[in-house]
Amino acid sequence: MNVSPIVNTNLNKNAYTTPRQNNAQQPAFTGVSQMYDSFGHGVGKHFCRHIFDNALVDKMAYIIRNSDNAVKHFLAVGSVITSGMYMKQTLTNKNMDKDRRQTLAVNQLFTLILSTVGAYTLDGKLKSWWGKQHEKFIKLSDNGKAAWEGMEAKNKEIKASNEAINEDITSKVKSGELKPDLQINDDKELAKLAKKFIKNDKDGTFAKKLAELNISVDDKKDVKGLINKVNKAISNNSGNVKDKIKQMVQAEDYVRKLVEPKLNIDQYLEKYGKNHVFADLDKLKIRSKGFGALRSILVFGFVYRFFVPLVVVKPTNWLCEKYLEYKKAKQAEKV
Amino acid sequence: MNIQPVNFEFTRKRRLKSECDNPGVMHPNSKLRYSVQDCDLEKDTDNRGYNVNFSGSLPNESGAAAKTLMEKIMSSGVFQWLTGFSGAHNVAAAALIGLFLAGGLRPAITISLPGKKDLEDKIYAAGHSMASGLIGFGFSTLITTPIDSGVKFIYEDSKNISIENYNQLTKEELAEYIRKNNLNPEDIASKMKNDKLSEEYIISMLKDSEGKNLKSNEMAAFVKDNNGVIMPIRKLYKEVIKKDKDGKEIVVKKYQGLNFIAEHVDKIHELQHQLHLETDMVKKGKLLGEIRNLENWVKGAETTMKNVSEWAIAIPRAMLTIALIPPILKYVFHVEKKKTAAPEPKQVEVTAAATVTPEEKEVQPMKLSMNKFMGGAK
Numbered sequence: 001m002n003v004s005p006i007v008n009t010n011l012n013k014n015a016y017t018t019p020r021q022n023n024a025q026q027p028a029f030t031g032v033s034q035m036y037d038s039f040g041h042g043v044g045k046h047f048c049r050h051i052f053d054n055a056l057v058d059k060m061a062y063i064i065r066n067s068d069n070a071v072k073h074f075l076a077v078g079s080v081i082t083s084g085m086y087m088k089q090t091l092t093n094k095n096m097d098k099d100r101r102q103t104l105a106v107n108q109l110f111t112l113i114l115s116t117v118g119a120y121t122l123d124g125k126l127k128s129w130w131g132k133q134h135e136k137f138i139k140l141s142d143n144g145k146a147a148w149e150g151m152e153a154k155n156k157e158i159k160a161s162n163e164a165i166n167e168d169i170t171s172k173v174k175s176g177e178l179k180p181d182l183q184i185n186d187d188k189e190l191a192k193l194a195k196k197f198i199k200n201d202k203d204g205t206f207a208k209k210l211a212e213l214n215i216s217v218d219d220k221k222d223v224k225g226l227i228n229k230v231n232k233a234i235s236n237n238s239g240n241v242k243d244k245i246k247q248m249v250q251a252e253d254y255v256r257k258l259v260e261p262k263l264n265i266d267q268y269l270e271k272y273g274k275n276h277v278f279a280d281l282d283k284l285k286i287r288s289k290g291f292g293a294l295r296s297i298l299v300f301g302f303v304y305r306f307f308v309p310l311v312v313v314k315p316t317n318w319l320c321e322k323y324l325e326y327k328k329a330k331q332a333e334k335v
Numbered sequence: 336m337n338i339q340p341v342n343f344e345f346t347r348k349r350r351l352k353s354e355c356d357n358p359g360v361m362h363p364n365s366k367l368r369y370s371v372q373d374c375d376l377e378k379d380t381d382n383r384g385y386n387v388n389f390s391g392s393l394p395n396e397s398g399a400a401a402k403t404l405m406e407k408i409m410s411s412g413v414f415q416w417l418t419g420f421s422g423a424h425n426v427a428a429a430a431l432i433g434l435f436l437a438g439g440l441r442p443a444i445t446i447s448l449p450g451k452k453d454l455e456d457k458i459y460a461a462g463h464s465m466a467s468g469l470i471g472f473g474f475s476t477l478i479t480t481p482i483d484s485g486v487k488f489i490y491e492d493s494k495n496i497s498i499e500n501y502n503q504l505t506k507e508e509l510a511e512y513i514r515k516n517n518l519n520p521e522d523i524a525s526k527m528k529n530d531k532l533s534e535e536y537i538i539s540m541l542k543d544s545e546g547k548n549l550k551s552n553e554m555a556a557f558v559k560d561n562n563g564v565i566m567p568i569r570k571l572y573k574e575v576i577k578k579d580k581d582g583k584e585i586v587v588k589k590y591q592g593l594n595f596i597a598e599h600v601d602k603i604h605e606l607q608h609q610l611h612l613e614t615d616m617v618k619k620g621k622l623l624g625e626i627r628n629l630e631n632w633v634k635g636a637e638t639t640m641k642n643v644s645e646w647a648i649a650i651p652r653a654m655l656t657i658a659l660i661p662p663i664l665k666y667v668f669h670v671e672k673k674k675t676a677a678p679e680p681k682q683v684e685v686t687a688a689a690t691v692t693p694e695e696k697e698v699q700p701m702k703l704s705m706n707k708f709m710g711g712a713k
Binding site: 039047060133260290 | 489595
């Protein structure tokens with residue numbers, strides 16, 4: 001007789017299963033969605049086209065073009081508009097005396113500034129953590145996993161190609177084959193350009209080049225320290241190091257123009273998503289975009305609609321009252 | 336007879352002997368990979384036959400659950416829907432979060448705060464908060480959702496000519512297309528110059544894939560898609576003659592979709608074509624920079640159009656909130672302000688919440704406006 005061990009495996013049933021996928025068939029509301037689509041088309045054609053097709057929207061698009069998450073700026077400006085209206089109403093309210101009007105308006109302004117600074121700070125603090133969650137979120141589905149892997153592979157390709165460009169350009173500038181396009185007239189300009197490249201040295205390639213000239217810092221994150229060292233090296237100019245830095249900066253200028261920046265998942269799906277056979281690519285794209293935007297939406301909503309009204313407003317109102325009482329007492333003293 | 340031990344696993348804290356025999360190896364039943372440290376720790380501490388750390392729950396599972404809590408939230412249907420919604424409708428999603436926070440959570444906390452003295456005020460504050468959340472969501476969704484849909488269509492329309500690997504067709508490729516679509520090859524071939532096709536020549540005479548004549552503003556261009564398949568795409572502009580500032584006649588491209596986006600997209604194609612032919616490194620770098628800049632610009636246009644409505648509706652929404660708060664308080668929440676003897680000053684509402692008692696209103700009508708202010712921006 002052979003009795004096998006009895007192992008109770010039911011306890012683990014839920015804990016280690018893969019995340020639930022939305023495999024349920026979506027009901028096809030063809031008629032409704034068709035109607036909605038044609039409604040959207042109509043709004044686009046007869047309303048949006050006339051409203052948005054202008055130089056102002058174009059200019060705004062230009063301003064936010066390099067922002068990683070522009071939604072937050074719109075939320076912040078929207079809040080400034082709303083609060084501005086309330087402030088105007090306060091200042092023109094005839095039922096209040098002048099002192100009270102002004103104090104209340106200042107209170108509103110103070111609260112707005114505090115909320116906005118707080119929202120931006122919290123949003124910035126969450127950025128890195130949210131980025132990690134974004135990866136997890138995308139990888140929840142097989143499509144997403146494939147897309148993420150595709151993005152990583154593409155970024156590796158980009159990195160390799162950037163390194164090749166970097167080496168090629170640097171050697172060509174050194175050998176004199178490539179004549180410098182960048183005009184550097186004095187030490188100040190050189191230091192300024194070096195500072196710019198150090199600050200935006202995401203891959204650390206410029207720092208590596210500087211290390212070849214014995215200009216380096218122990219901590220890679222010590223950007224200020226490295227900038228100071230470069231400035232010192234330029235002013236001391238021992239062993240013609242200034243010329244070498246100048247050559248390096250000129251080569252870096254070429255490199256920066258030619259290298260391709262790394263792609264994030266949204267950019268990858270937009271550019272290369274259709275190269276893969278991703279089912280529901282549009283859904284993946286919109287959800288990925290939405291996840292990115294959701295950070296700012298949650299943070300700004302939390303600060304503006306919850307935290308500040310609940311926690312900050314009462315103390316500031318109290319402070320205003322105290323200030324007005326103090327002012328009245330002083331006026332009474334004068335009289 | 337070979338009888339093996341019965342390992343009944345009450346908690347995941349208790350490991351199977353076989354699991355710790357080969358630490359680091361996946362156990363077929365548990366799907367867990369125990370480390371050497373785990374097993375050593377267990378040898379040191381868990382030799383009593385019971386686990387003193389066990390608190391009734393399943394410790395290892397709750398550890399894993401804590402790890403995967405975000406994953407659980409993220410894979411839930413609600414969250415998936417929310418991400419899709421906030422991706423498609425930024426403003427409405429922000430209003431939805433506002434509805435949850437200002438319309439649900441904030442009133443609940445306001446009511447539950449200690450202090451029986453000002454309970455009535457708390458109810459008012461909660462009512463105001465809920466009303467502002469509801470109106471904010473309703474108004475934003477009603478106005479911005481159709482605009483978002485309209486923007487989506489018109490943006491995609493304007494970007495329609497934006498297909499990567501934009502190449503001019505060779506003679507052979509065009510011949511293939513002509514054969515497939517039963518077009519007239521002689522007419523087109525006679526227009527070819529130096530084996531390079533002039534786009535305008537082709538555009539002027541080609542038909543669409545169904546064999547119908549194209550309208551003047553639906554002129555076709557040819558591109559190779561990513562799989563190398565040749566396909567015609569619609570070119571959305573027609574040339575319009577206009578006068579410039581000096582009164583000179585100039586040809587302006589009039590696009591079907593959003594003019595400013597289509598112009599940028601067209602420029603991107605032009606630059607990509609130049610980049611393809613360019614050999615000089617420096618010029619290539621400049622072209623690449625310009626292309627990236629334009630691509631980001633086009634992307635920024637969609638975000639701008641979707642979110643700028645937030646600014647446009649900000650003031651009417653706030654005014655509507657102010658106007659609709661009393662009826663909502665009365666008819667939805669069944670609370671009504673007591674009439675006071677003193678004339679009520681014109682109030683300045685910011686979010687919700689009146690935090691003054693009726694007695695205070697009588698004594699100090701001016702103070703009311705200060706107490707009405709609840710801060711925040713909406």
